[in-house]
Amino acid sequence: MGFQYSGYIILLMPSRNVLKLDIADSYYHVYARGASRSNIFIDSQDYANFLSLFKRYLSPAQQHDRVGVPYPHLFGKIELLCYCLMPNHFHLLLYQAEEQSMQKLMRGVMTSYSRYFNKKYERSGPLFETRYKASHIYNQSYLEHITRYIHLNPKDWKDYKYSSLGFYLNRQSAAWLQPDKILGMFKDAEEYFVFVSDYEAHKRMLEEIKHDLAESI
Numbered sequence: 335m336g337f338q339y340s341g342y343i344i345l346l347m348p349s350r351n352v353l354k355l356d357i358a359d360s361y362y363h364v365y366a367r368g369a370s371r372s373n374i375f376i377d378s379q380d381y382a383n384f385l386s387l388f389k390r391y392l393s394p395a396q397q398h399d400r401v402g403v404p405y406p407h408l409f410g411k412i413e414l415l416c417y418c419l420m421p422n423h424f425h426l427l428l429y430q431a432e433e434q435s436m437q438k439l440m441r442g443v444m445t446s447y448s449r450y451f452n453k454k455y456e457r458s459g460p461l462f463e464t465r466y467k468a469s470h471i472y473n474q475s476y477l478e479h480i481t482r483y484i485h486l487n488p489k490d491w492k493d494y495k496y497s498s499l500g501f502y503l504n505r506q507s508a509a510w511l512q513p514d515k516i517l518g519m520f521k522d523a524e525e526y527f528v529f530v531s532d533y534e535a536h537k538r539m540l541e542e543i544k545h546d547l548a549e550s551i
Contacts, residue, residue: 358433361415361471363480364440367423369463374451375421381496383450384424387443388414392510406442411435413512416481418488418497425484427477429515440466474519481516482530491530502526 368374375381390397392414396407412435416427430436448461471477485502488494500506502513503523520526 356430356433356437357470358431360430361477362428362430362436363469363471363484364426364428364436364466365423365468366444366462366464366466369460371422371463373421374423374447374461375419375496376455378495380451380454381419384419384443384447385417387446389508389510390446391439391442394509406438408435408439412439413515414510415512415515416484416498416502417511418484418494420487420496425487427480427484427516429512436468478516478519478529485530499530 375384390405391408392412394409396409397405399405411430411432413429413431414426415429416425418425428436428439444462444466451461452458471480481502485491485497485499488497491497491499498511498513501508501511502517503526517523517526520529
């Protein structure tokens with residue numbers, strides 16, 4: 335199974351550590367961790383602030399700052415499909431409809447969050463270890479599996495508050511998160527939950543894709 339891409343069926347796995355590749359109509363697994371593996375989320379407010387930045391840039395209606403200046407409006411240009419925020423790193427699955435929109439989104443989110451975090455905790459210097467890393471996803475099977483990999487990051491994944499799993503299981507909804515591209519590959523939310531829960535398949539999947547992840551987070 336593969337994507338129809340520029341007139342060809344492509345059966346390749348995602349490119350490793352792709353940052354230079356910036357292609358429209360493409361899926362990307364994006365991730366970053368704290369400098370020296372330090373925590374980037376300490377309390378519930380931190381998680382909420384980080385997620386609010388996706389609302390800022392990806393809401394259907396353009397958002398404005400306190401004095402009325404509009405933020406970049408990326409709705410329709412890029413979609414957040416899946417996420418998991420861990421104490422010292424995060425994972426995202428993005429669908430980029432328009433070239434360079436991923437760069438604009440990640441620059442806005444990471445810069446704004448770093449400013450918030452440094453001010454709150456009275457620190458200075460880079461919050462993140464490096465610029466975000468991204469893998470360009472070509473293969474539909476990998477696209478399915480990467481959401482399972484993302485959602486299974488926390489040990490208590492079924493009840494973890496800071497992943498998009500609740501949106502996939504119809505417990506939550508938000509205009510800035512678009513799970514339908516993934517859920518459309520399954521009969522319903524229950525089938526997706528069974529897919530995520532299949533631990534043996536998950537272990538096999540990790541063996542298959544671990545060399546395509548840029549590095550262990």
